[in-house]
Amino acid sequence: MVGNGGPVATFSVWDYVVFAGIILAAAGIGLFQAIRSRKENSSDEFLLGGRQMTALPVAMSLTASFMSGITVIGTPAEAYRYGASFWLFAFSYSIMSAVTAEVFVPLFYRLGITSTYEYLELRFSRPLRLIGTSMYIVQTALYTGLVIYAPALALNQITGLDLWGVLVATGAVCIIYCTLGGLKAVIWTDVLQMVIMLAGFVAVIARGAVLQGGLTNIWEDAGQGGRLEVFDFDPDPLKRHTFWTIIIGGSVMWASIYSINQSQVQRYISCKTLGHAKMSLYLNMVGLWLTVSLAMLSGLTMFSIYKNCDPLTNGDVGTTDQLLPYLVMDILEAYPGVPGLFVAAAYSGTLSTVSSSINALVAVTVEDFIFPVCKNLTEKQVKWMNMGLSVFFGALCIGMAGVASLMGSVLQAALSIFGMISGPLLGLYLLGMLFRTSNSIGGITGMIIGLVMTLWVGIGGQIYPPTADKTNPLPVTTIGCNNTSQNSPTTAPWTSPVTLTPPSDDRPPLADSWYSLSYLYLALLGVLTTMAAGLLVSMITGGCKQENLDSDLFVRMSDMICFSWCNKSEVLDITEKDAKDFHFQADNPTFTDFNVMSKDDEKVTKI
Known part of the structure; x- marks a missing residue:
């Protein structure tokens, strides 16, 4: 009986038909794009879609890329286990989208880069570019392994299919359409997969509402179970989720993902104009709101149904990430x-993220490691190299799924990886974009110190997980289960089935302080440490005496909407014909920037 525990049914024939049909459709889109673009053999076409993409498909791809199988499986379990405080991430998404669109996009678009890490060489030095690229490759391989593992676990729970068979099949499908279709195949497949992800949530919520007598009853059950206590203003940085950890720490963490992560940057710089690139991020923000709202409602629906019989405590599932499939x-x-x-x-969420990661890994490898060394490659050689690297990174991501199986809850593990590695990288970018004083020595020193700090805290937190009073798990019960064993408690707080807290005698002094720092503050710690150390070292090593720094490498006030429309009477008007005389094009980001320059701007004076 629904909600009373015990074994559940497995896949029917029609389930296999629907599942296979959707996966074949995704692969078919990749093949279609490959055939459609068969005459376009350039690296720019393969990696950036010829820079001719529009806002809406790119926005859906941005959303699907990190709202992955981890979101589908992990976020509802988060609401069931900890309540709806995760909903506050909607504010973090808004802050992140505005900062990325108004600060980072104009800069990257103006420079016309393919790899995000090109900026590090232009602003600092080539060694820093290579270090940044290497950090990205390690981070993405680990994250993608988690993304592959999460739905494979779901399939294993529901269908009984071999876990490693599913892992390999995931990688194989992604390799096919990434290798043949490039970025266009990835983006248009993401559009389909985004629709499928949202449809899955809607199906769960709709059926749950019917069983529980309406969404009102689900909401009341969630309130009685303490799942709607969203606003916790406790400033304690050790508590897992509070208003401050999510708004401040969450905003910085998501900014580190969307602002500088190659998987995301590669999408919005593929847009045909700067306006489309910015709009894609704001549309993506709406997509993130919708996705997290449906995921939270799915989790609250799950609590309403299992409020009297927790499947994990009752032994019906082995991990929290199997709750929603169950x-x-x-x-x-x-x-x-x-x-x-x-x-x-x-x-589908997995395919979108894995394909995005493979495509981005190929882009940074080619741009940062191969092109600087092999400068005379033909277009045909580059094409075959791109395809070969797609296969290689696909296989690497499959291998990393084995590591992911040891990392516990997929949602927190994934976000922790980004905090530990992307935080110091974001600090390095901000150091270069905002401060002319910063130099290469300061940049590399600051990033190393920031990385050491985040890895110290993050790895320590994995070895010595925070105690229950810091993670704030909410109580559950098995009192209503049909098959509760004699040894099962009738009520019990949540405990992790993967990482158990060791006895207090074995915990070092830092375990309940430094290592218990909220995982959402890892990125903020990395940013602040990197910038503080980087500025200090830069000033000591002559950063204040730097000259001849290209103004294109810094954030401009004219990049932002609020300044782009100010003082129109003082703006120099350049016609399209004049722009062509200066070898600009109307859709070129440089022309867009030029159109809002003051008459006193240095570039205008030179012309």
């Missing part, structure tokens, strides 16, 4: 094909 088979087994839709939703 719910799907419990409430949707009477509708053949719908469980297949849900699994396809989790799987």
